[in-house]
Amino acid sequence: MASSPSMLTKFESKSSRAKGIAFHPKRPWILVSLHSSTIQLWDYRMGTLIDRFEEHDGPVRGIDFHPTQPLFVSGGDDYKIKVWSYQTRRCLFTLNGHLDYVRTVFFHHELPWILSASDDQTIRIWNWQNRSLICTMTGHNHYAMCAQFHPKEDLIVSASLDQSVRVWDISGLRKKHSAPTSMTFEDQMARANQQQADMFGNTDAVVKFVLEGHDRGVNWVSFHPTLPLIVSAGDDRLIKLWRMSETKAWEVDTCRGHFQNASACLFHPHQDLILSVGEDKTVRVWDLNKRTSVQSFKRENDRFWVVAAHPEINLFAAGHDNGVMVFKLERERPASSLYQNTLFYITKDKHVRSYDFTKNAESPSLLSLRKFGNSWVPPRTLSYNPAERAILVTSPVDSGTYELITLPKDAGGAADPTDMKKGSGTSAVFVARNRFAVFSTSTQNIEIKDLSNSMTKSFKAPTGTTDVVFGGTGCLLCLTPSNVVLYDIQQKKQLAELSVTGVKYVSWSNDGMYAALLSKHNVTIVNKQLEQVSTLHETIRIKSATWDDSGVLLYSTLNHIKYTLLNGDNGIVRTLDQTMYLVKVKARSVYCLDRAAKPRVLTIDPTEYRFKLALVKRNYDEMLQIIKTSSLVGQSIISYLQKKGYPEIALQFVQDPQTRFELAIECGNLEVATEMAKQIDKPKIWTRLGSEALVHGNHQIVEMTYQKLRNFDKLSFLYLCTGDEEKLTRMAKIAEHRGDFVSRFQNALYLGDVESRIQMFKEIDLYPLAYLTAKSHGMTEECETILEMTGLTEDQISMPDVGTGLNIPSAIAPTHKANWPTKEAAHSSFEKALLGEVGGPVDETEPNLLEEDMPVVAAQDKNGLAAEDEEEAAEGWDMGDDIGLEAAGNDSDFVNVDNADVPADSTGPGSSEADLWSRNSPLAADHVASGSFETAMQLLNRQVGAVNFAPLKPRFLEVYQASRTFLTASAGVPAIINYVRRNIDETDSRKVLPLIPRDLESLTTIDLQEGYTAMRTNKLENGVTTFKEILHSLLVNVVSSQSQVDDAKALITKAMEYTLAMSIELERRSLSTSGGEDSLKRQLELSAYFTVPKLDVSHRQLALMAAMRLAFTNKQFSSALSFANRVLANGGAAKLVDQAKKTKTQAERSGSTDAIDIEYDQFADFDICAASFTPIYSGSQSVSCPFDGAKYQTQYKGQVCRMCEVCEIGAAASGLRLWVQGL
Amino acid sequence: MDPFSGESELVNVITAFYTHAYQTVLSFDTSSLSSTNKPVAQNFKYRAQIALGQNREVVSALSKSRDATSRSLVALAKNDVSEALNLAESSDSEDATVQICAGTVLGANGEYAKAVELLSKHQGSLEAVALLTQLHLVNNRTDLALKEVQAAKRWAQDSLLINMAEAWANLRVGGQEKYQSAYYVYEELASAPGNQSPTALVGQAVAELHLGRTEEAEAALNQALESEKPDIQAIANSIVLQYVTGKGNGEKTKELKGLLTQRDSEHQLLADLVEKESLFDTAATKYSAKAAS
The missing domain is CATH 2.130.10.10 (YVTN repeat-like/Quinoprotein amine dehydrogenase)
Incomplete structure (x- = not known):
């Protein structure tokens, strides 16, 4: 049995x-x-x-x-x-x-x-x-x-x-x-009779x-x-x-x-x-x-x-x-194991299922464990091995058995396991990729087995061990009734021991740095060296625990989900109406298994613990974020903050003036304290504020509190201290006004005002004192007056030794004018963050030209549309705002480079993977990565007529250096070099290909945007560099589909157009402004050509505005008008349009004629020669760069393209290849 | 007794040596070891010293000993190819330490065939297997390396060395699965208790780099670089990573290259770069535009 x-x-x-x-x-x-x-x-x-x-x-x-x-x-x-x-x-x-x-x-x-x-x-x-x-x-x-x-x-x-x-x-x-209710008389009669029948026998109950x-x-x-x-x-x-x-x-x-x-x-x-x-x-x-x-x-x-x-x-x-x-009768805790975003668990009907947290979906049954153990005893634990996709299941049946089963690749329903290995043992857990530990209570042995279930080593468990659980890679935690022991399997050695009673479960944090040891009523958090970090006690049973990604432990008791931080601060997250076994926390969701082993998702409000965590980590930005976006419960959080010594943060939450005042005093924030004191306005408050301010040395606030408190003596003394003579005089007057003689005397003393002292003595009939005062200050006349008044003569008075008069030291520093450098009020970084937040909406990323809020007209008047101003590159375009960074690439023309096949170059035989690359691919970039620069150059020369490779050197070396990693192995032998692939799934050596850094996507999202920014912020030299770099990067690159080929070509064209536009503008700026009419003419032409390349609309507007302004200043009203019209046609920001309108009206008023005849026909269709910056009208002959498609006057044929600086203008070429089908 | 079985007292020394934690090897207390293991541990200490560049100390310590093991260690310390060849051809070539030391010298000096011949004589030496695997890989004989690992796995699956050798081979063979499996080996190594060596981190990073997980690779490398005297390969691979992530032309790369030059001016990466630069310059001269501008 x-x-x-x-x-x-x-x-x-x-x-x-x-x-x-x-x-x-x-x-x-x-x-x-x-x-x-x-x-x-x-x-x-x-x-x-x-x-x-x-x-x-x-x-x-x-x-x-x-x-x-x-x-x-x-x-x-x-x-x-x-x-x-x-x-x-x-x-x-x-x-x-x-x-x-x-x-x-x-x-x-x-x-x-x-x-x-x-x-x-x-x-x-x-x-x-x-x-x-x-x-x-x-x-x-x-x-x-x-x-x-x-x-x-x-x-x-x-x-x-x-x-x-x-x-x-x-x-x-x-x-x-x-x-x-609805009973007929007959029924009632019948019932009555029936009841009658009761007396004899059983018609009611038979x-x-x-x-x-x-x-x-x-x-x-x-x-x-x-x-x-x-x-x-x-x-x-x-x-x-x-x-x-x-x-x-x-x-x-x-x-x-x-x-x-x-x-x-x-x-x-x-x-x-x-x-x-x-x-x-x-x-x-x-x-x-x-x-x-x-x-x-x-x-x-x-x-x-x-x-x-x-x-x-x-x-x-x-x-x-x-x-x-x-x-x-049975344990209800479902056996489960979490790996990254998947939970594996065993249902009540003994099926292994998984739950995907990213999709919130339950898988169909992966496996049936019907035959495992006893039909009435559910499996106890499940351990998952991601490397082998295997599970270890233990059951208490027959004093402990385990099974090792490989999960099927696809969840093909409730199949019985085909390949399983079993053995006996109380606990079994994976300890490494290819090892698991089996512990048996009866023998007290721990056996380490490999995946074929054969034992590789065995050793005695620490005495009294009742269970073993995963203890970090290569380690086990052995649980005994009174201890937890960290045991290193490799060294067969106890690494650490911690005395914690009755630990039943262990939950590791997601980063493996901490573990929570759960016993019936205690949670002990330890680090991976088994050093206790914190511990807490619950009066009610603790059921399970799981870690938040940020290192907060959430645990469930019979009726609550609670949290605890590493420092032991804890609290309730929510109540539970039934027992739940927590498995994972993700944002506001807690995933758990209920007693029926069904996955449940509970919603929680993590604000409180997130806040506390942010506080502990001093992550003020996050705290600020939390304060702003959520309503934290008042009192508890305030007392928490106060208790933890963060009154300055608590201050941010409180509205009640009294509490605010207390907190402000506590954190020495006098400004707030003063503000609150004014609201409350009670003597007690003022007194406290005064003494606090005195400690800080903030005498201005002290002065105010004394005034509020009508504390004249102290006030006088304060003025004396701060050397504020003027106010001291006023105090004397006030004292006089109040008829307070002592005060008057004091003030007079402070002021060194002998006359008023004598005067006061006289008023209160203290003539001897008055006389003495006068005498000691050598005021003979006054002495005589007093003698006269009293009717005495000098001989009649016996005088003590008078000494010298009181000499008031004069104030050296005008302290009263400002506060001393006061004690730094403890502005925490949090407060700074808060103040910064309130203070300046400074968006550093925005270029300054958008900030410049100069009225357009004023700018016009002041600058008079001066050409000179334009040359200050750093100044930005100052055209008002709203020139947004619009979506890229909608008006680019494709350069149709046909994809004629280039015969794959055969290189000499080689056996390294790098050699394979060049054999596997006809793309120049792959050859570069393989280090076969010669063949790469050959390819490029054929495809796009590349002749000047020097500018490509950085790109070649970049691609080359991204292709090899170094792995130290045995000492003394060179490192093993491995080759970085872009097709990491590929194992066929005929198909492996190198990784090419800076792919199309990164060029579009990073480099291109950089180029746009350079354009917008008027940093044209940088812009030219950036766009040329884009051209070079694309020249040595690969893409992964035909549509990407088109994208890449569009990007090449775009980079070329921007390079051209910027070059034109730079050329214009390099012309001397005082070079006479020729120079001016050329400048006007160039500024007009600047508007020709196919830039994005927002950038074209910049060019048009510049051209319009230059034309207008130089009385080229016709051109200005045409530019203005184009600006208006493009529309956009109000300021821009306003300015264009204004220019338009003024230009029209001025007769719409040009002062200088320039070579620019606004109605003609033409390209700009990238070398000479002259128009190439449609129909006339031209040559172009085989790579970027820049157009040139025919005399430039055979030269190096000015845009890409690599290819030969007009060279015969087959077209750039970036992609080959089937690779 | 096989010194590499898990039972051994030497497991820590070996782990330390093969994760390149040479200081740990040197500070290992050998007093409690059994008499058979003591000389083995001492040999590891000599080799650790050599790896740390204290060649002279080793030479002087062993100059008087005439036995084959010492001679092989001296040959390793002096990087003496002819002595290594002598040893390889002598009757002492059965000795495990001689095989490793001489094999290392030969392997490092391009005597691939000789080294393989010598090392193949080993009798159940995991070190020899690992070294062979590496030599095969360095010489692009992935097939042979795999064969070596597979054979060794049959009798020594549990060993760290074989796991590492397999990881090396896996990184070469590639494919998501193999990379991942190599990654696991290094991850396990990195999370092992008491491990402070950067090797595991670098290995992890390299595997991740091959897997295309550049952010994780960067994190691991940064961790490795944080140490006072960062691992050379950590620097080298950081440079590679900079290029992979498209930041190769940034300041950080320059800084790293400076650091690498300072630590090991003859590093493969740098030597290779110089060679490729000149290759580029030579190759580029073959082309020129038809017309001067």
Whole structure:
């Protein structure tokens, strides 16, 4: 018989013998009725006793919760049935009637009925609403031990010590008691008669079947929740299974195993299992279909009396001699393993599935594990190996087994594994790409095996190891009940040990730097050296944990998802209504598996922990972002910030002036403090502000607070200190005004104002002092006046030694004018970020010309459209704004270079991959990468007439150097050179090709934009360089499709046009402005030609505006008008258009004539010769560059193209090849 | 006893030596080793010294010893080809250390055939296998290198050296899968406890570079470059990466090249570059425009 190694006990209570148990249908509660007359209400999740009910006299055997109401019912040996309210915590009423012990009591699932079975041999039905007995069923001729309602039908089943099980039909009773509204008189009569008949026998409840088969009394009987099955347990130690149909019932089979009286039994609510308990101290689980034992669990000393099942979740309770235990039959934690964006997990029906987080999609079954382990025991763990796409599954069956299975490439449905290797061991986990570790608790050995399942090494696990888990590459974490040990497999050595009790699960962070050790109530975070980083305690069970990419641990308890940062700060993320096993966090989504192993996505608000994390990492920008975009909950975050010593950040959240003031004082932000003090305006606040400001040395604020507080003395002293004589004088006046003599005296002293002091003494009749003062300051006249006033003479006065007069030192520095360099208010970088944010919307990336907000007219007037100004290249085009960076490439013409085949050059035989490249490809770039420069040059010469290779040197070397990597191997031997490919999937040596850096895409997205920027910001020299570089890069390049070939050619043309345009403009600028009419004429021409190349519209506008302005200043009104018209035709920014309009009107007013006749016909169609910058009218002869298509006057044939600087103008060429089909 | 089996006391020395953590090799405490392993460890220490450029010290330490092992180490220290050849042809060519040392000298000096001949005499020496693999690869005989690795895998799958040798070969053979598998080897090496050598990082970066994962490669290389005395190949590969990502003409490349010149002015990359530049210049002179402008 298979026995489970241990029962998954969730809760145990200690008490006297438990006779009855009932689960609350929703809450985590059980009622336990005891032999000692007490009824207990437990919270089995928290393990706390919620309440006790003690009104019965003697043992209480029957107990049941009402399915919906806050009621429960109990029946005891005092013959009483009591109905209780657990809300008011008292007995509501008692149903009396039974004449002996009441054995069981049950509520009906919908009707207001209670069913009781009693030793008085009757089974009774009570209506608890009107508290009356409505039916008594007699028939058993010994104690009725148990009676239960059918969960759906109008049936009752009862068990008795008379050895029989009876099934009763109570449909009559239901009819009688259903609503009597639409009843005819006859019906009522009939009913009355029926009721009459009750008195004699049973029309309400009739025996349907009597099931005989037990040889002793039957203790318990239960219906199957859905099937027409009955299970009974008897003193004959048997569990019997019965089946019934409409008309008959019969015994199906017997489960033998109990070796003492079987006390109770029931059907598993969802699975095909039977549970039974007995006085032989065992709980047994049977297969309903095979009637074989699946599991059994034995208690040392306690006989079992009762068993109950939770109606919904996988939870059972059994009552025994010393209390109750709540247990599970199987682990509900689904075995799963996460790899990057895929979760592999095993479903309840034992299929391996994967879940893709990027698509949020569940895969079909990859594999069926039906045959693995025992059908009733789900696999415990799953370990995934991405390199081999293999999984390791462990199961606790047969004291631990594992299987190594390679996952099929495609999810072809529920196939049984074809290739699998198995072995025995408690834990098995991949430790490296081609190794896994198997641990067995019985031998305490860890074996390292390779993928063929053969052992490569073996060693003893640290003593007491119960489980091993992945510990970083090449390492294992060995979990013992009191320790976690980090073990290096290679060295067979303990690297570290940490004392943490009861660790059951380990969750590694995504970067492998940290791990969370989960025990029942603790989370300990360690780094990969197993040094403890932080730990936290939960009062409630911790179920699972997973890491956010940013290094925040999210963990789930029975009812919450919480987070903890590495520093131990934690908090609640959200509540859970059922247990979830977290597997991954991505942005606002938490992915988890529920108890049914279904992937779920829960939405969370990560703001709080992100904020705290940003705070810890001092990532102020992110904090700012969070503050701006989300509404953080006020008080908690403020106190958190304050506690953590970030008052300046807390300040950003607070509105309440008082709190703001406190925070501002705390972080020394006097400005805010002052502002707040003004709002609050209370003396106490001002005093605090004053003393704080004094500490800072900010005397201006101190002054203000003293003024507010009317603290004259201090104010005077402050002015003295700061040397503010003027204000001190004013203080003296104020003192005089207030009639405060002491103050006057003080101020006079501070000011060194002897006269006013004497004056004051005189006023208060202190003549001796006045005299003395005058005397000591040598004011003889004043002395005499005083003597006169008092009518005394000098001789009559005896004088002390007067000494010298008080000399007031004069202020050296005018401190009062400004604050001292005050103590730097702690402006954190956060605040700076905040201020910066508010302060300047400076977008550095925007070129300055867009910023220049000069009114166009004013600019015109000031500059008078001066040509000189244009030459200051750095100044930008100053034409107002809105010349956006528009989408590239819509008006480029294609250069049609035909793709005639060039015969592949055969190079000499070579064996390195680089040699293969040049053999595999007819493209010049590939030859360059292979280092075969000669053939590359030959190719280019044939394709585009390249003759001047010097400018291509950087490009050649760039391509060449990007093609080889260096790998050190053994010491002393040159490094291994490997060749970087662009087709990394290719393994056929005839098809491998080198990587060519700066492909078309990067040229378009980076270099081209750079060129545009140069154009926009008027950095034309740079622009020419950039565009020429684009030309060179494209000349030695490859693309991957025909459409890309077209794109590349378009880009070549575009680069050429820009190079040409910029060259023309640069040429114009190089002409001296004072060179007389010829020079001016040429300048005007060039500025007109500048508008000819095919630039993007926004850039063409720049050229047109420049040309228009130059023409206008030089009274070329006709040209100016034409340019203005073109600007207007192109439209665009308002300023541009305004200016063009203005020019247009002025030009028209001025007669639309040109002062100088230039070679520019605005109506003709022409190209510009790239060498001479002269027009080539359509129809006239010209030559062009075979690569970029630049046009030239015929005399330039044979020279090097001015644009690309590589190819020969007018050379015969087959056209550039960038792509070959099939490569 | 096979010194490379996982049981060995020497596993740390060997791992350190082959991840080029020579200082670790030198600081390894040999006192607790068994008498058979002690001289083996000492030989590794000599070789580590040579790799660190302390050739003279090794020569003077061993100048008095006349046994074949010492002579081969001296030959390695002096890069003495003729002595290596002597040893290869002598009866001492059965000795594992002699094979490795002489084989290295020969391999490094272009005596590919001789080196292979010597090394092929090995009897279950993983070092010899690794060296052979490398020599085959350097001489573009990928087929032979693969054969060597496959054969060794049959009897020594668990060894770091064979894993590395396989990774070398895989990087040459290429294809997404092989690159990835090489990457795993180096990743594993890099995440091994106590590993501070840049070799693993560089290997990882090279594999990633071949896989086209330039950002990751850059991260790994930057990490390797952060050290006080960055690995030469880390610098070289960083230069390559600069070119691959199209930033080859930037300041960073110049800086790196300066650094490389400073550390190893004869590095293949630099030598190759000089050669190619002159090749370019010569080749370019064959062409000129028909008309001067």
